[in-house]
Amino acid sequence: xxxxxxxxxxxxxxxxxxxxxxxxxxxxxxxxxxxxxxxxxxxxxxxxxxxxxxxxxxxxxxxxxxxxxxxxxxxxxxxxxxxxxxxxxxxxxxxxxxxxxxxxxxxxxxxxxxxxxxxxxxxxxxxxxxxxxxxxxxxxxxxxxxxxxxxxxxxxxxxxxxxxxxxxxxxxxxxxxxxxxxxxxxxxxxxxxxxxxxxxxxxxxxxxxxxxxxxxxxxxxxxxxxxxxxxxxxxxxxxxxxxxxxxxxxx
Amino acid sequence: xxxxxxxxxxxxxxxxxxxxxxxxxxxxxxxxxxxxxxxxxxxxxxxxxxxxxxxxxxxxxxxxxxxxxxxxxxxxxxxxxxxxxxxxxxxxxxxxxxxxxxxxxxxxxxxxxxxxxxxxxxxxxxxxxxxxxxxxxxxxxxxxxxxxxxxxxxxxxxxxxxxxxxxxxxxxxxxxxxxxxxxxxxxxxxxxxxxxxxxxxxxxxxxxxxxxxxxxxxxxxxxxxxxxxxxxxxxxxxxxxxxxxxxxxxx
DNA sequence: CACTAGAGGATCGTTGAACAATCCCACAAG
DNA sequence: CTTGTGGGATTGTTCAACGATCCTCTAGTG
Numbered sequence: 001x002x003x004x005x006x007x008x009x010x011x012x013x014x015x016x017x018x019x020x021x022x023x024x025x026x027x028x029x030x031x032x033x034x035x036x037x038x039x040x041x042x043x044x045x046x047x048x049x050x051x052x053x054x055x056x057x058x059x060x061x062x063x064x065x066x067x068x069x070x071x072x073x074x075x076x077x078x079x080x081x082x083x084x085x086x087x088x089x090x091x092x093x094x095x096x097x098x099x100x101x102x103x104x105x106x107x108x109x110x111x112x113x114x115x116x117x118x119x120x121x122x123x124x125x126x127x128x129x130x131x132x133x134x135x136x137x138x139x140x141x142x143x144x145x146x147x148x149x150x151x152x153x154x155x156x157x158x159x160x161x162x163x164x165x166x167x168x169x170x171x172x173x174x175x176x177x178x179x180x181x182x183x184x185x186x187x188x189x190x191x192x193x194x195x196x197x198x199x200x201x202x203x204x205x206x207x208x209x210x211x212x213x214x215x216x217x218x219x220x221x222x223x224x225x226x227x228x229x230x231x232x233x234x235x236x237x238x239x240x241x242x243x244x245x246x247x248x249x250x251x
Numbered sequence: 252x253x254x255x256x257x258x259x260x261x262x263x264x265x266x267x268x269x270x271x272x273x274x275x276x277x278x279x280x281x282x283x284x285x286x287x288x289x290x291x292x293x294x295x296x297x298x299x300x301x302x303x304x305x306x307x308x309x310x311x312x313x314x315x316x317x318x319x320x321x322x323x324x325x326x327x328x329x330x331x332x333x334x335x336x337x338x339x340x341x342x343x344x345x346x347x348x349x350x351x352x353x354x355x356x357x358x359x360x361x362x363x364x365x366x367x368x369x370x371x372x373x374x375x376x377x378x379x380x381x382x383x384x385x386x387x388x389x390x391x392x393x394x395x396x397x398x399x400x401x402x403x404x405x406x407x408x409x410x411x412x413x414x415x416x417x418x419x420x421x422x423x424x425x426x427x428x429x430x431x432x433x434x435x436x437x438x439x440x441x442x443x444x445x446x447x448x449x450x451x452x453x454x455x456x457x458x459x460x461x462x463x464x465x466x467x468x469x470x471x472x473x474x475x476x477x478x479x480x481x482x483x484x485x486x487x488x489x490x491x492x493x494x495x496x497x498x499x500x501x502x
Numbered sequence: 503c504a505c506t507a508g509a510g511g512a513t514c515g516t517t518g519a520a521c522a523a524t525c526c527c528a529c530a531a532g
Numbered sequence: 533c534t535t536g537t538g539g540g541a542t543t544g545t546t547c548a549a550c551g552a553t554c555c556t557c558t559a560g561t562g
Contacts, residue, residue, distance in 0.1 A: 074328075077515085093286065096513075113422050113424045171363040312543095347543070506560085510557085518548090519546105520547085522546100523543085528538090
């Protein structure tokens, strides 16, 4: 990574200054892009994990990953620490770091969070919300993906929809919570085959929820969403329990 | 920390086996206590930060902290990485790590999260909840602290109350979110003088909320809580903006 | 055959040294 | 007062080393 980092930084610094104004803004942009190697490694690994390149259960060996990315073990360990808190990795003392394999109880908890947060985020809507365009865009992306039979992309668009729903709460911390929840959910879907089954049936429901929100009917939208999440949870928990051959929790 | 770690581990391993049964459980207990040095350092620092030993804005120099704790810089950096995600520390590239100094906007966001999550957690209560004892215990601790004029302890008890409220949602992830929120709030209170002012007035409201919950009146409890949080927010945001001499956000 | 114990190798956790890069502070000059 | 420069302190990263732990394989025993 020494060469990559140098190249990365060098290309950032070597950008010629704009001949006319805006030079201060370019300097700011360069500052924005300055991250440590450990953080960039974490970014790379995060992407690889959430897109399924490292499936759940995969062990990330320091030597192999460090050699692959060209960074030292210490830097890699820092990156691992960054990712364990996001629940994408599990750190096991003296055994290494693994991509998290969620339990059925984890899935149940994810839906509990979603019901609590997403429903609370839209309950109070009493006029057409500002974030409706973003919701509509996510649904449009979903329809596009569906039209070309790209079920992974449909799943992604559906998650953007839910992230946008949560964003109606207007809280950075809640947004980040939901981003983490949806990332974990991605790990769950990586274990499952047949993404079509878990994403396609819900697109129409997104339309219905949007219509309620557009009318300023928060409670109506909430009811639809709660039913939707109940249905989605039951389907996924059932299938996941079967797939991972673990007993479905009684709670 | 090499000696500390060895001592720590040695004392764990040197425990004589129980002469009669239970040996397997003792072995399990020893496993539970096995954590890495980096994690233990993070625990120590977390405690020091939340109790105010390192006030917000304090820079944690690697050399000084590492020498004080007897760990190497690499181990310390791993611990720092663990804490930055908890928002207790801010990592600034090439400048070091600082105890987070929250902005007024942060405070506002913390209360937004609290209103969303705490209210949602109790809204659906329709019978005396299982967690009522824990709530009552927190309030009893608060009354005790108040009786001996220990306003810091009262603040702690109040936070236990809110953590217990959130726990009524029955979600591990939501519990952890709230633990983080309350830890951040502690940082806010460390900036303020006169803890009495921010904790004492709310003890009576805890009693009232508990009474509603004991009657299975979730919506009633929610209304009381929402008003309480609005009042607490307004008081704290006003004082914090004044203390930090930053403009109060319009949002 | 099944189970247990021990040895060896791989890997992790930690330490410490080294070096380059960056930042900050103090001082000098205009 | 402002700006520029130099020097020192510190951070970010790499590397090597070593001890501790875990896992796998082999041999021995019942």
